[in-house]
Amino acid sequence: MTDTHLTAALDERSATDLAGSGLRLALVDPTDTAALDAWIVADFRGFHGRRPTAEVLAEARKNFGGRRTTAVYDEGVTTPVGTVNSWVAPLTVPGGGALDTWAISSVTVAPTHRRRGVATALLGAELRTAHALRVPAAILTVSESTIYGRWGFGPATFATGWSVDAKRVRWAGGPTPGRLSFTTPDEYRETGYAVLADAMRARHGEIALEPYLADRLLGPLTGDDDEARYLLVRYDSPDGRPEGFVSYLVRGGEEDFSRHVVEVNYLAAATDAALTALWRYLLELDLVAEVKAWTRGVDEPVQLLVQDIRGARITSEQDHLWVRILDVPATLTARRYESDGDIVLEVTDGLGFAGGRYRLIVEDGEARVESSSDAPDVTLPVESLGSVYLGHDLARGLALAGRIQGDAEALDRLFRTAVPPRLSTWF
Ligand SMILES: CC(C)(COP(=O)(O)OP(=O)(O)OC[C@H]1O[C@@H](n2cnc3c(N)ncnc32)[C@H](O)[C@@H]1OP(=O)(O)O)[C@@H](O)C(=O)NCCC(=O)NCCS
Structure with missing residues (x-):
């Protein structure tokens, strides 16, 4: 991965198009704290998030510093009316190789400026810049499936959400040797990054993760209301190799203490042994009635790992990664x-x-x-x-x-x- 995405020039065509509507396209200098903070505020607002605190801003500045950050400004306002950021992410392709792709995120347009072609200018600029840099494809995950087809993106992977009735199912997945132990994101971070890198390389459709994206999987980011609830359990193979982890939260239990609900933040498995051991761990937790997980594959084997197939239900299935070949x-x-x-x-x-x-x-x-x-x-x-x-x-x-x-x-x-x-x- 190189830094050409950071230094490539602003897209003239989109700059001119926006100037015609009195708007200004600009790259945000990641060392300009005030400009980057204003961009982050616009990004959070675009996704109906809370106004970020000083602590959250500091963390987000660190997280976004390595990305190409683009803003659209209206006259006299310092908070952008349009945002996007991008970086080069290796995408695992069938056969296990990696393809450099232009990953696009944080596409927002202020509701005050919607449907005036701002997203069109931002997306056009991203694709032209990626193409000029000879990045062979662009990728994104989407808030709505209606938006990106017009720019040549097609849905390429699908993701499932799950609810498992933990009181109903019994483990049928065979022995699960290996060692499970509690850890913390701080203690486990470097090991966790390596496990994630192995897990992402092991399946086509996954991407190599920036530290920020990996940190979100290990535990909460600053400002998460549930920070104190997160738990992290690691899996090591019988010969001591770190091969997986699960980060999760436990909620509920107010009305019936034996019926807590587990929400899986992320389950990482670089091997099948890690996958089965971690699922078994979740399904056999005491005082838990339901285990919920999201963004799993369409082939997640949960139903086959329990005796009562109907005790494990897919609660959602939707398009997830969109690919735009350049x-x-x-x-x-x-x-x-x-x-x-x-x-x-x-x-x-x-x-x-x-x-x-x-x-x-x-x-x-x-x-x-x-x-x-x-x-x-x-x-x-x-x-x-x-x-x-x-x-x-x-x-x-x-x-x-x-x-x-x-x-x-x-x-x-x-x-x-x-x-x-x-x-x-x-x-
Ligand atoms: C989605 C969003 C970025 C669109 O921005 P915008 O500046 O209003 O889009 P544009 O004016 O450039 O519209 C381009 C085209 O896309 C269409 N379009 C835009 N948003 C759409 C949506 N949510 N669903 C369907 N079509 C949409 C427009 O109708 C327009 O179509 P046309 O070219 O046939 O006229 C903006 O609505 C937004 O910020 N939404 C909230 C955050 C979000 O969902 N971001 C996407 C993250 S993946």
């Missing part, structure tokens, strides 16, 4: 494929970054991409290519919806992975 050859050759094949793709891209006709040839799981003038086997917009890129089972549905034309089954055979992609955190 460079088709670089993106497609970065991943591996589980079967060989040869397919001509006609990719359309309304924003002009990635359109073209490409022949994808896969031999022994490795891809080559050439430009082609042969008749296409498949024609699809760049957002549909982003959707199938990480191996999720979406080609058939996209074809039914008219968003893939031609031989969608051939595309599916080539792109789909036996293990579905997963992103288990927000950014």
Whole structure:
């Protein structure tokens, strides 16, 4: 990872577009405390958060210091009316390799300035900057699934939420050797970072985490009302290797002390042994009636780990990571494929970054991409290519919806992975 995202110039086109509406696009200098604080206030406000305290601001300044931070200002106001930040995040791709991606976060527009093209200017600037820096794809997680398709992003991973009736289920997942022990974020931080790095590398769809994103998984950030409730338990293999942890909170119990509710903040598992041991730990906690978890994979095996499958329910399932391909050859050759094949793709891209006709040839799981003038086997917009890129089972549905034309089954055979992609955190 380099710092080019910090030093790249401001996007002239968006600056000019916004200037036409009396607004100013600017990069925020991370060492300018007042400007960065005003940007953070706007970001929190954009997501209907509380006004940050001095302590929270200090922590957020540290967290965002390594990101490219962009603001839109209206005349005479120091708090931005538009915000976005970005950095280069390695994305784990099928086969275990890493693809550098342009991660975008904190997209907000002040309600006083909505629907005037501010987000359009911010997103256009991000994509043009990433493309100019030859970053092959952009990624984001979204508050609403209606927003980003227009900029060529397609949903590429899905996430599940869970509720397990702890009084109903019995463990059926076999022995779970290894050692569990309580720890604290301060004591465990460096080990936790290493465990997270292993866990993220082990599944396509996950990203390498900045310290800030990792810290949120280990425990609460400053200003969290529930700070005192967080618990952290580590898992070490029988031969002493740190392989996982769970951070969680326990609530309730006021009316019936035997019926507390556990909320999992994050369960990290670099190995299957860690995953099963930590789930077992959660499900066998005494005085607990329900265990809730979120942002798990679509293949989370909880139901198969307990005797009564119906005691473990999926409470939500929704799109999670969105992928925007900017460079088709670089993106497609970065991943591996589980079967060989040869397919001509006609990719359309309304924003002009990635359109073209490409022949994808896969031999022994490795891809080559050439430009082609042969008749296409498949024609699809760049957002549909982003959707199938990480191996999720979406080609058939996209074809039914008219968003893939031609031989969608051939595309599916080539792109789909036996293990579905997963992103288990927000950014
Ligand atoms: C989402 C948000 C950033 C949009 O900003 P904006 O400046 O109003 O967007 P724009 O004026 O550039 O709109 C661009 C297009 O997207 C559409 N759009 C914007 N927000 C949308 C939404 N929430 N759902 C559906 N369409 C939306 C607009 O209608 C417009 O469509 P058009 O080009 O066909 O006219 C803004 O509403 C916001 O800050 N929301 C709260 C925070 C949030 O959800 N951020 C997203 C984080 S992932």
